[in-house]
Amino acid sequence: MVSGRLLAVPPIPVGDHVTTKIGGFTFNLDSIWSTIIASSVIVILGFWLRRKVTSAVPNKAQLLWEILVGWVSEQVLGGLGPRYRHVVPIAVTIFLFVLAANWIELFPAFWHNTDYLPSPSADVNLTFALGVTVFVVTNAAGIHAKGLGPYVRAFFVKPRWLAPIRILEELLKPVTLSLRLFGNLLAGGIVIALLLALPIYFFPATIIFSVAWKLFDLFIGVIQAFIFALLTILYYQFAVGQEGH
Numbered sequence: 001m002v003s004g005r006l007l008a009v010p011p012i013p014v015g016d017h018v019t020t021k022i023g024g025f026t027f028n029l030d031s032i033w034s035t036i037i038a039s040s041v042i043v044i045l046g047f048w049l050r051r052k053v054t055s056a057v058p059n060k061a062q063l064l065w066e067i068l069v070g071w072v073s074e075q076v077l078g079g080l081g082p083r084y085r086h087v088v089p090i091a092v093t094i095f096l097f098v099l100a101a102n103w104i105e106l107f108p109a110f111w112h113n114t115d116y117l118p119s120p121s122a123d124v125n126l127t128f129a130l131g132v133t134v135f136v137v138t139n140a141a142g143i144h145a146k147g148l149g150p151y152v153r154a155f156f157v158k159p160r161w162l163a164p165i166r167i168l169e170e171l172l173k174p175v176t177l178s179l180r181l182f183g184n185l186l187a188g189g190i191v192i193a194l195l196l197a198l199p200i201y202f203f204p205a206t207i208i209f210s211v212a213w214k215l216f217d218l219f220i221g222v223i224q225a226f227i228f229a230l231l232t233i234l235y236y237q238f239a240v241g242q243e244g245h
Helices: 029-052 060-079 087-106 124-146 148-156 160-196 200-240
Strands: 019-022 025-028
Touching: 025 029, 029 060, 029 087, 029 124, 060 087, 060 200, 087 124, 087 160, 087 200, 124 148, 124 160, 124 200, 148 160, 160 200
Parallel strands: none
Antiparallel strands: 019 025
């Protein structure tokens, strides 16, 4: 409050997107372009890292990559065994993509009506697509490992009255997985927009808080990518695991 009056803060665009309609469907162009940018960064870094890989003393980039792959491999091999090594590249890809999508909001925008580039992870359409992808992959793996009949019968083991709850729990996995990521990233974007909306005479405080929050947002982006990849591995483990394990 200044001189007895509340400071006027511009509206924060929650869920505001640059859109276009094609064939009756609405497309969020900013989320699409942010997703393309995040994917391109991962692909370019992948090819760059491939050229830098050496059997001698690894460089810093290769060392970080080996730490990431080593951690994912440890989780997969410990929970699923050597038979499911193919889950490692799936989990690593999900981690890197979610991380790039989370961190992209730290860069300035060029086509959006805010001062930061909106994270595609803050668009529920992308997070739900990721959740559905994990749901399809893990359930397909469970059916492939057990067979369709045994996989379906696993929902109706004793006590059978829990069958509806088991089915509902399985159907809600992609929803909870997507909303967890969406909520955290949307909240981060709102806080960044709020800090950037502070009046100019709070400029020093705005800069300090913005930098502090963006550093914290980097940490949150890593944690959310870590959780998403870990839950993917756990859902895969639950799907292919035997009853009682």
